[in-house]
Amino acid sequence: MQKFILGKKNHITWISAVLIVIAFMSKLAFENIEIFIGSLAIASILGVAPIAIQAYQALRVKVVSIDVLVTIAVLGAFLIQNFEESAIVTFLFLFGAFLEQRTLNKTRSAIKELTEMAPESALKQMENGEFEEVEVDEVDVGDILLVKTGAKVPVDGTVLTGEGHINEASITGESVPVSKKKDTQVYAGTILENGTLQIVADRVGEDTTFGRIIELVEEAQDSKSEAERFIDRFSKYYTPAVLVLSIIVWLISRNIELAITILVLGCPGALVIGVPVSNVAGIGNGARHGVLLKGSEVINDFSRVDTVVFDKTGTLTIGNPKVAEQQIYTDNVDEVLGYLASVENESDHPLAKAVVEYIGDTKAYPVEKTDVVKGGGIVAQVDGHRVAVGNVALMEQEKVDITGKARADIARFEENGNSLVLTAVDGELKALMGIRDQIRPGVKENLQKLKRLGVKNLVVLSGDNQGTVDLVARELGLTEAHGHMLPEDKSGYIGELQAKGRIVAFVGDGVNDSPSLALAQIGIAMGSGTDVAIETSDVVLMNSDFSRLPHALGLTKATANNMRQNILIAVGVVLILLASLVFSEWMSMSIGMLVHEASILVVILNGMRLLRYKLRY
Known part of the structure; x- marks a missing residue:
């Protein structure tokens, strides 16, 4: 029965919501108190059932969780016939748990996606x-x-x-x-x-690099799932304190109604809803701005990040190589570019595709006697001319004369991190193109925003060569840059940062990034990346919009602050109510309940402010 009720917890949540709506409609619209009380009583009984089971399970392992206090408070509310409070508190408690769990229930499918990609x-x-x-x-x-x-x-x-x-x-x-x-x-x-x-x-097998990727994801996800929510840690002390205070008051006064009133006033209505409403508002704001935040743990951890580690390709850069620089050594530009495009149309190599895309519409020439030189390029007959397209080694093989100026251009293009495509016609060098992955527009400005938000270390890790990675780091003003990094190297480096006490966020987009996304305190995936990366991550930047990253960090900081404010409001009001009830004569049940409900409204309104959050700089 316990398993059945817990399995239907989400259904119970929505049934309770409907009953509460029916209750207030019957009272406000039809003044039918019987339906009002009956609907709230049924909603309370349904709502408290899964909470009571969780309280019982917690007590069995000697943990006094917040479920225990909610259960006792609802029973107390029944004894003093405050069905409105019991129904609303149980619904809010269940609804908050539902919202958080809903954002986290897909991560385990990442393992299945990975294994399906294995040879x-x-x-x-x-x-x-x-x-x-x-x-x-x-x-x-x-x-x-x-x-x-x-x-x-x-293998x-x-x-x-x-x-x-x-x-x-x-x-x-x-x-x-x-x-x-x-x-x-x-x-x-x-x-x-x-x-x-x-x-x-x-x-072979699990010892391969790909096999280790799967293993790393499993280990990192297992370690992450053990994290406790902040509200449960807080309730470890709060819940027993309220229970002990209620018992003490009953023992001293022998006034059962007073003791139950303490439990009702001590019921963490504002505390229970304060954290979820901040989370929901923060998650809602993020969704409207292209940021998917997966739960309250993510918000709390992300708000404390001091180090952000980036994959290069597809994250800091666009992910598709494009022609970045060009040098022409002839006056017949259109003719040479036509020859080049005609030859490159014969190849499906990414560099060839980048050249064809760059040249665009041009005159097409018939290509004959195509010879693919492995590791070099292509040599073909085009319009009666011998055209060679490829790297410097191919030019030397074709005995193409490379002038001093051309060699200087080649050196400059290589220093800028380009892959080279040279074009020679009948043994004479006619064109040089530099192709590289382009940095995403606005990345530099957004990295500066991250620094202003308190990120102290900006690091890039890439499988690309160190020279190219260093160029990207210098252009973007990053703290560190490391190239020639395999997946286990990246996750190992993140582990080293964490061992130094750093709170690390990793931003990536590929299957190879999934171990690092899972291992870092916060994994951030670009929305156009692989499903595995997205599901393994804690934060997703939809449409791969890098400009959403500073907004996401600022939003989580605001949300974490808002949660702390709501906790302070909730606990402060409860302490004041309890103190007034015990040490004053003017505090009554009706006044206490009015303040109690007002505190719930205050934390809700405070949380809803996050819906209007915008990064100020």
């Missing part, structure tokens, strides 16, 4: 030298595997033969595919976009 099969070399498809669980360390274009790499390993480009976004978060050749490392869960590779398995 399931592999092409394993058998004793006869042939490759056969087997379950990934049948692969052992030292086995030789074949990875074809479009396939997932099944962490080392390339034996072949060349190709692998999309490592699931591990490093970087959008530009990485060139792989003999003796380079590959990771499980990444995708071979072109080429064919033979690899030897170095780590």
